Amino acid sequence: MSYMKKPQFRHPHIVENDIGFTRRDYEGGMSTLCAGCGHDSISSAIMQAVFELSIEPHRIVKLSGIGCSSKTPTYFLGKSHGFNSVHGRMPSIATGANLANKDLFYLGVSGDGDSASIGLGQFAHVIRRRLNMLYIIENNGAYGLTKGQSSATADVGSRSKKGETNIYNPIDVVSLAIDMGATFVARSFSGDKEQLVPLIKAGLMHPGFAFIDCLSPCVTFNDHVGSTKSYDFIREHNRAVNKTDFIPMKNEITANYPEGATEVIRSHDGSELRLQKLESEYNPVNRAAALDQVVRARQSGTVLTGLFYVDTEANDLHSVLNTSSKPLNQLNKNQLCPESDKLKSINESLR
Amino acid sequence: MSYMKKPQFRHPHIVENDIGFTRRDYEGGMSTLCAGCGHDSISSAIMQAVFELSIEPHRIVKLSGIGCSSKTPTYFLGKSHGFNSVHGRMPSIATGANLANKDLFYLGVSGDGDSASIGLGQFAHVIRRRLNMLYIIENNGAYGLTKGQSSATADVGSRSKKGETNIYNPIDVVSLAIDMGATFVARSFSGDKEQLVPLIKAGLMHPGFAFIDCLSPCVTFNDHVGSTKSYDFIREHNRAVNKTDFIPMKNEITANYPEGATEVIRSHDGSELRLQKLESEYNPVNRAAALDQVVRARQSGTVLTGLFYVDTEANDLHSVLNTSSKPLNQLNKNQLCPESDKLKSINESLR
Amino acid sequence: MHSESVVNDFVVKFANVNGSGSASANHLFAKAVFRSGVPVSPRNIFPSNIQGLPTWYEVRVSEKGYTGRRGGADIVVAMNAQTFFDDVNEVESGGYLIYDSTKPTDVGVLRDDVTFLGIPLMDICLHEFGNITQRHLFKNIVYVGALCALLNMELGIFKNLIKEQFKGKEKLVKPNEKALDIGFQYAHDQLGGPIDFRVERRDLLSNKILMEGNDALGLGAVYGGATVVGWYPITPSTSVVEAFSKYADQFRVDEGTGEQLFSIVQAEDELSAIGMAIGANWSGARAFTATSGPGISLMSEFLGLAYFAEIPLVLFNIQRGGPSTGLPTRTQQSDVVSCAFASHGDTKQILLFPSSPTECFEFSAQSFDLADRLQTPVIVLSDLDLGMNDWCCDELQWDDSREFDRGKVLDAAGLDAVENWGRYRDVDSDGICYRTYPGAHSSKGAYFTRGTSHDSDARYTESGAAYVENVERLLRKYETSKKYIPKPIIDYTEGKKTSYGIIYYGSTEPALRESLDELLEGDLPLNALRIRSFPLHAEVYEFIEQHKTIFVVEQNRDAQMRQLIISQQNVDMSKLVPILHFDGTPITERFISNAIKDYLDPKVMPFSLGQGKRAI
């Protein structure tokens, strides 16, 4: 099913992006997820975002753990290298891959089970290390692939399809990410492409660790009445704090916001994040304030979405480690291997 | 060294607690930690707290992971069962032990490496599950036992003894514990027994998950100028939000606080937590407010100590699981093993 | 085609799309064969996803009681367009293919040695049922009704099953019955009624049941007195815990208070799951965990701790296809070596190998006794084939006078009665020491459990001598364990002498026993030994001694049991011929018989069978 060959016929009028690629160039294999699964919508948002950003597909590295969500990288960006690692350990693979080659874009896709249960440690620590990547959790409050157990992000009192009520405190991956020092933190909803696509674009271009918690209903196991991760529940309880648009440096500024309500966040490379504030108090550049607002909204039962926090001064692991500007995987023997006379002096020092 | 025989001679005037035990009954083997190690002070605070609470030593179960801190349970409460598990996995052992016997007190001792690095997942998840235990992290910002590497709680810019500067965002185990739903969260300092002992007492008696982050300098590897976990640094940057006293139900109320500034928190069993507020805004019963204050203090470089949050309605894993009031390890065959006629009807249902 | 009809000896294979509700309809068919008193073995072959991919359900009907997978299919119910052509090819010559003929297709041209039976299922359901879900679901019941007629089965059996299934939801009985009737009638009227394959009522199953191995393990754990479960979901082990949960809800809830006399915690991962089970066992509750594949690797650090600190533990490993994430919904016996020596350093674990649901139940209950007695992990190795399929097996039995063996535990009275207790003192010279539970006594019996080296009083030590004394005692204990763990079962061919032996274990049993019959019929008698536990008993080595050639039949690539056999005692290795099947499907009689015949056939030289390889 993966990489199923599609007819390669190309329609003459098909839309191309700045670098001459069509949408088809960003597609992947046929999805084997359940019809209606939220995850498929996220895949399509990813394809759209990368297309619009005009990134050559081979410059993206897609990584995942294990789960229905973690299968999705097979279903988008078929021309990108992909790595479907083991359950909960994608962040370490991403760290190694990124250390080896800082010149590519790293896109991690994970599930709530993958990241909030077995992978919680790796998730928290990859944030601490400021890895330059976009990390998306496709959050359905359940274990899809193992048939519907509650995950650690399920709310207290949320009922599983079998009728069991979750009794444990949920883990809020957004407050966790803010507290661990992520420099770009957002929440969105698989059903809201308009909100999601700009966030993915901005997250991919963010020069540090960017995180999107994307609510993504599991239609088979967690979309019933009583679940707090169902399409209906999210639609009803969702409150967006802002509307985002991302304008890469090279593009003209096209969006037209009412001036007063819009905050423009400019990054080093000149690209712009334009936030249309929906909640006047919301302040996406103060970490403590962002955390406080997320936590208070949670206490009140609201599902806040939008961009919660962004650090315009963000830097990444390579900058703190001061690694070579040429990717490590491109250094040759002459650069890496000391000559034998060096070894002679080491021998001398060991006598 | 552990369990070194001490002379058993008993001084006639030696002080006994309510149940006739002396301080010696709460001692353990001789410590093999470095002279001056903060962890030894915590051990002594634990012995004092349990002595003062008049808990029979055999009713305590002490558990730990791996590290200098995790060695300490050998050095206190020699008459208690102990379990020195593997690195970072004490919480799961504690969960199993507690599930087996709800009638004992569970005291977990861990290090910042043990709980914030390898054990972060288990630490977060045992909190979610509301295990009835007191969990103490002896936090020195370093790996003592493996000779001084920085741990995940080391602050950005803190220098290790070797002169390396920590470059990663620190994990604040206090904000994490609050966010994960702990129902009793405090921070203290190994050098401040006056503050620490009442917190340990209150934490042990708390009917849910109680957590104390106890700063505990590593004199050998992390007590130099440039470290933010040194005795000097902590003394200088420490700001206590309140003074705690814990009054078990059976005791008379002895402490004498200036009325206005004291908040009395009463739990179900009638015991009292008396908090002398040092910071007027501080509110230890609102989770979001507690989190906010901890995070803001951290941003300003202050080491806040005291009791940050307590939930008087706390419950524990057994209550959410509705397990038998008789400990599971005390149920006998008749209670556990269905009779053979039950098996007959199962056989019938399988034809 | 067939000169006369074949009775009670054929395979029906259903090809469906997963998530389409076919599983319960197919199960209904298998159960109806069982109710006809005829041995049946259904096998579910499913993909590692939730909806939309091909899935198959094979039902073997065998009057002789052969319940191993046979391979091939005499009747294929081809309901999946994606796999239709492959499914047509699956049919044995002379067999039948049942398909949905709503859209007219010229299937007849595909093969001329197969009878094609078209039923316009979609069309029928569109007319007969109102809502969309029903239309889809009842398609499955309609073909079951048709099968009933085609195989000349009793419709009443099916109807009774429907009634039992929907007890409490009586509204559903009628439409199901209707669908059955429609299918039955269509086959009867339009397809010419019974075909050449028939199910005839027998009475061969009086003490038999149809049960999944995982269900039996879960139930055994209830009977074995388990009260604490730490687990993490993973296929194919999840249903062990689900079964425990189901039966505990039934038998272990205090009627008066509603309190649970058990506790189940879904852990955050496998490391935590096994940690919980270890902590609880340490505290004197019986506790287990269950896992598969990667979970075993993740548990290995804690398995070493439990071995070295001597903490009882029961671990159910429902094996699937490895390595790594491998084939998560396929079967193998490929964790044998990794479990036997699980963890770094010199560790040796106790393994049990059940070969039927009946034995799953027994071994599950017994494993708690063994773990307590031996104070060490006991790993029960089942697999997906045995664990997640309904096996036709002996009914379960329980002796009410049987007591739990809690092993050497000192309570307060016990501690008062002994002098100089020390946790790791080998006072009985069998390597097993006396333990205490936390809180057992107000002043005695406390000790410190650790994974670091310890002396006989549980004190930390770096002394080489104390270390050696301790780990040699562990070897002594391992030796002692053979007195307690299940012995191998040996079958000598009656009345015939043979120099050939065969060693096997676990879910290989049904295919293997069939193969023994088949080979005997071809005048090739073999004696057989079934290993039921590790470390291996002397009987295994005696059996090897007695024969010139021993075939070791396994469902893995690397001849792992053979490796265990030679790791424990000197034997003449060249006598041990591996027969290896490892493509993820259950091993078959055909595979085993052919491998052995080819090995013995001088014309087949060198012995090379693809999957059944001789060289290792």
Place this chain on the structure above:
Amino acid sequence: MHSESVVNDFVVKFANVNGSGSASANHLFAKAVFRSGVPVSPRNIFPSNIQGLPTWYEVRVSEKGYTGRRGGADIVVAMNAQTFFDDVNEVESGGYLIYDSTKPTDVGVLRDDVTFLGIPLMDICLHEFGNITQRHLFKNIVYVGALCALLNMELGIFKNLIKEQFKGKEKLVKPNEKALDIGFQYAHDQLGGPIDFRVERRDLLSNKILMEGNDALGLGAVYGGATVVGWYPITPSTSVVEAFSKYADQFRVDEGTGEQLFSIVQAEDELSAIGMAIGANWSGARAFTATSGPGISLMSEFLGLAYFAEIPLVLFNIQRGGPSTGLPTRTQQSDVVSCAFASHGDTKQILLFPSSPTECFEFSAQSFDLADRLQTPVIVLSDLDLGMNDWCCDELQWDDSREFDRGKVLDAAGLDAVENWGRYRDVDSDGICYRTYPGAHSSKGAYFTRGTSHDSDARYTESGAAYVENVERLLRKYETSKKYIPKPIIDYTEGKKTSYGIIYYGSTEPALRESLDELLEGDLPLNALRIRSFPLHAEVYEFIEQHKTIFVVEQNRDAQMRQLIISQQNVDMSKLVPILHFDGTPITERFISNAIKDYLDPKVMPFSLGQGKRAI
């Protein structure tokens, strides 16, 4: 006592308290022996804590070049009151005990076959040094000065070493020299000068160095081109990464920009550490991780992934005493089986066994070539004895013309040149396929790496046939690996025929080679084979063929290498006699020789040696 003095053949043992600064003083002594041109082997025996517990430092001086641990001590410097009496007992008859005589004690009564040499160290330092730290630290230098006089060594050598050590901190040179002089003078004047044990200058070390195995591994990784390290601290592997870091700081920082041509990340645990190394190797950087004990268990899930997805990886396992947390500061070779079959399912890993720092350097650099060439994990098994002690070994060599072997990698040009590339196609029939790095080509060469079953184009598959094809190819690759990995080294006893062979590996080498000499002297010639890698080469089995009895010498309880030998090919197992040493101390010549002599002595029946057991 001794009729004449013993030259260059004795053991000095220092008994100290850890954290007291004795380590560098003791090292100074060992290095001075080395500078005298005489082979020396220091060994540090330290506790698993940081300060206040007993620690020992044994220095063997051996003109013959025997650098294995000998056992016993001729001169004991007893500086630890806690262990004083034990230390006195350690002295060989006719030996010397040096102690601090500040407080008058009547030590003479303890033994009459030992000469007691008291030096009032505390007293001396109190008078001679002002500050408290100095007083404590210089006590150690004073006894080193005394040893210099007692052993008749050249004081100038010590002084030069001091100068080198404190280059840049010249202020420290003077007081150290002063302490040396004081000790020297005291021994000379008060203790009667040189004793019966002497160091005499030789020139036996012209191409030798004194180096720790871990230092050599770290340096080898720099030469091997490693650029990414993910690790987690654990004794005794930590110093591998520290060494890499030290040498990378020296050789891999761009002089112009200050940029690092490497990256080291301290991970949150071992699972993450190995994940980082795998991710980086996958992306085409050379990367490694290092661990010990429990770390190996924790890495096993990822080891299975790297095996099955065929990702290069270098893992340095510095073995310590197991099982579980075990003996963290003691040595063993007990992870052999767990590494060879690391992970659940049918996995087989490549192992290397270096036996000296020189070989550590070579194997370390080579392991990156092997991992790239074979696209699989390469596990280098060293141990604490080899890793954390200074070994007197051949100097390091490097051929500047040597190129990295990056194995079968297609870059953009390569991809353009081939048709129909597929990640797991065995186009060369050696089991090794062509890989690509992410981003290699703008439209070709992308593929999806996974731990689930995959076909030859890296696509997910549940097909049994595709699975079998894939895992059989992995076996083919494993076979191919023998062409690349280091062959065993065989030594036939010159000019003598023998039917006895001996197989060994790793850090056992020095003790074993001494034992061969010793046995040969006793007219018991043995041929020896040193295993350097796994899977095993045909030479190993030929060697076994050639001999009647083969002793397999190992530092573990369960005869793990013997188990590997028999797991790979049919052999006559009964010929393989295990000699097992596993108390956590390094194996000695005495142990090996005695075990073999006892085995061959008809009077010692049944063969039973405590730790050197025959039965397995």
